[in-house]
Amino acid sequence: MLEVHDLSVKYGYINALNGIDLNVQEGEIITLIGGNGAGKTTTLMAISNLVAKDGGHVFFKGMDITELPAHKIVQMGISHVPEGRKIFPLLTVKENLIAGTFGSKKKSAADLENKIAEVCTLFPRLKERIRQAGGTLSGGEQQMLAIARGLMMEPDIIMLDEPSLGLAPIIIEEIFRLILRIKDSGKTVLLIEQNAAMALQVADRGYVLERGNITIEGTGKELLTDERVRKAYLGI
Amino acid sequence: MEYFIAQIVNGLAQGSIYALMAIGYSVVVGVVGLVTFTHGEVIMLGAYASYYAFTFVGENIFLGIIAAFFASWFIGIFVYKICYERFFDSPRHISLICTIGMSMLLKNLAQIVFGPNMKAMPQPIALNFVNVLGVRINTIQILIIFVVLSLSLGLYIVNNKTQWGIRLRAVSQDKQASALMGINVRRTAMIGNSIGCSLGGVAGMLIAIYYQSILPTMGGSLGLKAFSSAVLGGLTEASASALGGLLIGLIENLGTSVLSNSYRDVFAFIFLVLVLIIKPEGFSKKVGG
Numbered sequence: 001m002l003e004v005h006d007l008s009v010k011y012g013y014i015n016a017l018n019g020i021d022l023n024v025q026e027g028e029i030i031t032l033i034g035g036n037g038a039g040k041t042t043t044l045m046a047i048s049n050l051v052a053k054d055g056g057h058v059f060f061k062g063m064d065i066t067e068l069p070a071h072k073i074v075q076m077g078i079s080h081v082p083e084g085r086k087i088f089p090l091l092t093v094k095e096n097l098i099a100g101t102f103g104s105k106k107k108s109a110a111d112l113e114n115k116i117a118e119v120c121t122l123f124p125r126l127k128e129r130i131r132q133a134g135g136t137l138s139g140g141e142q143q144m145l146a147i148a149r150g151l152m153m154e155p156d157i158i159m160l161d162e163p164s165l166g167l168a169p170i171i172i173e174e175i176f177r178l179i180l181r182i183k184d185s186g187k188t189v190l191l192i193e194q195n196a197a198m199a200l201q202v203a204d205r206g207y208v209l210e211r212g213n214i215t216i217e218g219t220g221k222e223l224l225t226d227e228r229v230r231k232a233y234l235g236i
Numbered sequence: 237m238e239y240f241i242a243q244i245v246n247g248l249a250q251g252s253i254y255a256l257m258a259i260g261y262s263v264v265v266g267v268v269g270l271v272t273f274t275h276g277e278v279i280m281l282g283a284y285a286s287y288y289a290f291t292f293v294g295e296n297i298f299l300g301i302i303a304a305f306f307a308s309w310f311i312g313i314f315v316y317k318i319c320y321e322r323f324f325d326s327p328r329h330i331s332l333i334c335t336i337g338m339s340m341l342l343k344n345l346a347q348i349v350f351g352p353n354m355k356a357m358p359q360p361i362a363l364n365f366v367n368v369l370g371v372r373i374n375t376i377q378i379l380i381i382f383v384v385l386s387l388s389l390g391l392y393i394v395n396n397k398t399q400w401g402i403r404l405r406a407v408s409q410d411k412q413a414s415a416l417m418g419i420n421v422r423r424t425a426m427i428g429n430s431i432g433c434s435l436g437g438v439a440g441m442l443i444a445i446y447y448q449s450i451l452p453t454m455g456g457s458l459g460l461k462a463f464s465s466a467v468l469g470g471l472t473e474a475s476a477s478a479l480g481g482l483l484i485g486l487i488e489n490l491g492t493s494v495l496s497n498s499y500r501d502v503f504a505f506i507f508l509v510l511v512l513i514i515k516p517e518g519f520s521k522k523v524g525g
Contacts (some may be wrong), residue, residue, distance in 0.1 A: 014407060048416065050412060050415070051417075054301045069415075069420075070415040070416065071415050071417075071418050071419055071420050071421065073416070074416060074417065074418035075418045079415075079416075080416045082412070082413065082416060086413035086416070087413070088383070088404065088406050088409045088413065089409065090409055091402065091405060091406065091409070095402050095405075098399060098402050099402055099403075099417045099419075100417055101416075102399075102403065102417045102419050103417055103418020103419075104418070117381065141462045149417070154415075168346065173482055184374075
């Protein structure tokens with residue numbers, strides 16, 4: 001469904017990505033793990049065309065989206081929940097959710113309310129805070145809002161950038177349960193995580209990114225038992 | 237005492253024009269994310285658009301508003317295309333300097349096209365005085381306050397009650413996140429810029445009617461006052477900027493009632509400097525993310 005061929009990105013003369021290949025099939029949870037500065041976020045930014053690519057191609061449903069502007073890529077059905085949540089702090093929770101629908105076809109007022117209600121069943125805590133400004137939410141709530149906003153456009157694939165970053169363990173578990181529920185609802189997930197243990201437990205397949213190269217790939221289970229992964233990322 | 241009250245009324249009327257300019261300014265700065273120095277010229281061109289509408293079509297106030305609004309809307313697009321669009325990823329001072337250059341260009345073009353001399357502004361409504369609760373207020377002042385209030389209300393409704401408002405506010409808060417929502421950031425910024433310019437243009441018409449005169453170089457000090465008012469409001473917050481504009485109008489008129497009329501601008505800018513010394517964040521009470 002989403003294919004990345006030989007993708008390279010340079011920041012100045014520093015190579016952030018050296019020709020990586022990855023593919024995501026429909027209905028899968030794919031995870032991309034790696035340390036700081038490995039190029040995980042850059043990969044997503046390059047897919048969404050938020051950073052200029054140095055080379056390579058991105059295909060979505062067979063279409064070449066390498067050169068499409070960022071908002072057009074979103075409109076194709078790729079939802080990108082960025083690192084650091086990036087919710088709109090001065091918009092209310094509801095307005096943030098409505099902003100999430102701008103990438104899809106315009107909805108009628110009734111459909112919009114239904115969609116908000118539907119997303120709120122996944123995130124009951126947002127419902128309690130629906131009129132509050134996004135900036136007043138706690139970190140975990142903001143992350144839930146960011147994911148909920150990403151789901152509002154009914155994307156075919158949702159790309160989550162470090163959803164567990166800076167959250168308490170109990171909230172992280174809640175987020176990962178949500179990710180599984182998102183998969184169960186028929187969506188494809190591309191998950192970027194530093195928390196490799198959690199990510200590999202939920203993922204169908206995973207890629208390990210090191211200094212801009214994909215070094216290991218395999219199913220979630222294979223990676224969990226892989227000696228190199230265990231040493232470097234699971235601390236076992 | 238009566239003179240004092242009359243000056244307060246004058247100050248409120250003039251202040252509400254500044255408020256409208258400042259609201260326009262804060263919309264531009266908010267949505268585009270860059271400071272502009274062309275706002276004064278947009279204000280001036282809006283005033284000229286209504287001047288020509290009054291002269292050649294008819295002295296109807298609605299006609300004047302429409303002419304000023306749409307003329308400045310298109311000037312807004314022009315300014316956007318030249319000064320902002322290609323410079324979003326460049327350092328900020330580049331588009332800032334571009335707006336300064338654009339301001340000079342428009343001012344001098346206006347002198348060539350419209351003539352460098354002051355002209356009498358047609359008066360679309362007759363000047364009469366009415367007593368409201370014992371305060372003498374003239375019809376032009378009533379007109380000004382009415383137009384400013386309705387446009388501000390219109391902006392408030394667009395901003396807070398429509399999906400377009402969510403788009404505009406999203407873009408002014410975080411452009412990258414907005415792009416990830418599927419918002420066409422450049423187009424939204426262009427329209428936001430035009431909305432801000434249009435409010436400035438209508439304010440230009442109002443100030444020309446208020447002073448009964450129009451001049452190609454009128455934009456200079458007006459643009460600075462719009463900028464100052466917006467600075468008082470923390471640059472991007474429309475309501476606080478409006479308060480800044482209102483206060484500058486009041487201070488100017490109260491100041492001129494104590495000292496000479498030629499110190500008008502001095503009062504406005506001394507006030508700005510004082511506020512920035514005492515309360516550098518202005519009247520804004522924005523919460524961070």
